Amino acid sequence: MITIVYIGAGNFTNACMFPQLRRHDVRLAAVCDLDEAKARAAQTKYGFEKVYTDFRVMLDEVKPQAVFCVGGPKVHYAIGMQVLERGFPLYVQKSPAPSSAATQEMAALAAKKNVVCHVGFNMRSSMAASQAKKILAGTDFGAPLLGVFRYGLTSGKTMADVVMDQHCHLVDTARFLLGDINAVTATPSGRAGARDYVATVRFASGAVGTLNFTSGQMPGKEFVYFEVTGTGTFLCSHGCCAALTWRRPVKGPWWQDPQADYVFEHGAYGYDPLETIGYVGDVDNFIAAVKGTASDVSPVASTVGTMEVCEELLRQIAPPLV
Structure with a gap:
C-alpha cells in the first residue's frame, strides 16, 4: 500500500476520481483544496485522514509516496512543477499543461528528479x-x-x-x-x-x-x-x-x-x-508505476507530441x- 495525497476537490474529481480510489492499494492520507468546505466534504464521503488548504504544508507534513493534482491545465503545470521539484511522483489529468512547451518543461523536470509524472489520458x-x-x-x-x-x-x-x-x-x-x-x-x-x-x-x-x-x-x-x-x-x-x-x-x-x-x-x-472509459485502469497504472511493478503507460514526455x-x-x- 502506498500513501497518497490529493490536490483538488472539484466536479470532475468527485465524478471520476474520488469514487474509485478505494479500489486501489492506497492510503488516503490527505486531501487539499482552496475551498476548505470541498475538502471537508471529500474527507467525510471518501475517508481522507486529513484536510488542508495549502498543498505545500500538506506535502511537508505528510510526505506522501505519490501526489494527485487535478484542477485544469494551468493548475497541473503551476502546482505540478512544485510537486516535481520536491521529488514526489505526480499524477495530473489531461491536459498536463497549457502548452506543449510547458508540458516539455514538466517532462524535463520529472526526468531530472527521476520520478514518475503520469498524465491521465484515460483513453x-x-x-x-x-x-x-x-x-x-x-x-x-x-x-x-x-x-x-x-x-x-x-x-x-x-x-x-x-x-x-x-x-x-x-x-x-x-x-x-x-x-x-x-x-x-x-x-x-x-x-x-x-x-x-x-x-x-x-x-x-x-x-x-x-x-x-x-x-x-x-x-x-x-x-x-x-x-x-x-x-x-x-x-x-x-x-x-x-x-x-x-x-x-x-x-x-x-x-x-x-x-x-x-x-x-x-x-x-x-x-x-469508470472502467470502460479507462479511469480505473489509468489510476491503477500510475500506482503500479510508482511501485515499480509496471511501466508508465502515459508518461508526461509521451504527451508532448x-x-x-x-x-x-x-x-x-x-x-x-x-
Missing part, C-alpha cells in the same frame, strides 16, 4: 484502446494503413479550451494507437455557430487518417469512435469505448469471410463507465471557429 487505459493496442502490436493485424477517429464533445468557453483540454483526448488516442503524427491539415465547418472540423493526418509510419470533431454529439453518449484498417483486416470501436470488433484477415475466398469477432461488447453506461498537434489544429481552425 489509453480504456478497454477498447488498450486491447486494440495489443492487437495492432501483434503479427495477425499487420501494418495499419488508415485510421478514422471521431469525438463529439465541444463544450468550453473558447475553441482553445475545446481543442487543448478536450480534443486532446482524440489526438492522443490516435497517437497511442498509430504513432506520432508528422503532418496535419484541418478544415473548419462552414456552418454558422458550429464547432465542427476535420483534420487529415499522416503518421510517421506512413499510415494516414482523419480526426473528426463535431458539436452534434450523438445520442447515448457515443462521442468516441475509432477504426483502424490494415490489409484485409479491420478494427472498430464505438459506444464510447464500450465495444471493440475485429475482422481478422481473410485466408480463403471472399465468400468464406467470417463475421467480425467481438473482442468485447457492453453498454458504456450500463456497465461501469499530443499537445503539439493540438496547437497546430487550433492555429488552423481558430479563427474562424471560436
Whole structure:
C-alpha cells in the first residue's frame, strides 16, 4: 500500500476520481483544496485522514509516496512543477499543461528528479484502446494503413479550451494507437455557430487518417469512435469505448469471410463507465508505476507530441471557429 495525497476537490474529481480510489492499494492520507468546505466534504464521503488548504504544508507534513493534482491545465503545470521539484511522483489529468512547451518543461523536470509524472489520458487505459493496442502490436493485424477517429464533445468557453483540454483526448488516442503524427491539415465547418472540423493526418509510419470533431454529439453518449484498417483486416470501436470488433484477415475466398469477432461488447453506461472509459485502469497504472511493478503507460514526455498537434489544429481552425 502506498500513501497518497490529493490536490483538488472539484466536479470532475468527485465524478471520476474520488469514487474509485478505494479500489486501489492506497492510503488516503490527505486531501487539499482552496475551498476548505470541498475538502471537508471529500474527507467525510471518501475517508481522507486529513484536510488542508495549502498543498505545500500538506506535502511537508505528510510526505506522501505519490501526489494527485487535478484542477485544469494551468493548475497541473503551476502546482505540478512544485510537486516535481520536491521529488514526489505526480499524477495530473489531461491536459498536463497549457502548452506543449510547458508540458516539455514538466517532462524535463520529472526526468531530472527521476520520478514518475503520469498524465491521465484515460483513453489509453480504456478497454477498447488498450486491447486494440495489443492487437495492432501483434503479427495477425499487420501494418495499419488508415485510421478514422471521431469525438463529439465541444463544450468550453473558447475553441482553445475545446481543442487543448478536450480534443486532446482524440489526438492522443490516435497517437497511442498509430504513432506520432508528422503532418496535419484541418478544415473548419462552414456552418454558422458550429464547432465542427476535420483534420487529415499522416503518421510517421506512413499510415494516414482523419480526426473528426463535431458539436452534434450523438445520442447515448457515443462521442468516441475509432477504426483502424490494415490489409484485409479491420478494427472498430464505438459506444464510447464500450465495444471493440475485429475482422481478422481473410485466408480463403471472399465468400468464406467470417463475421467480425467481438473482442468485447457492453453498454458504456450500463456497465461501469469508470472502467470502460479507462479511469480505473489509468489510476491503477500510475500506482503500479510508482511501485515499480509496471511501466508508465502515459508518461508526461509521451504527451508532448499530443499537445503539439493540438496547437497546430487550433492555429488552423481558430479563427474562424471560436
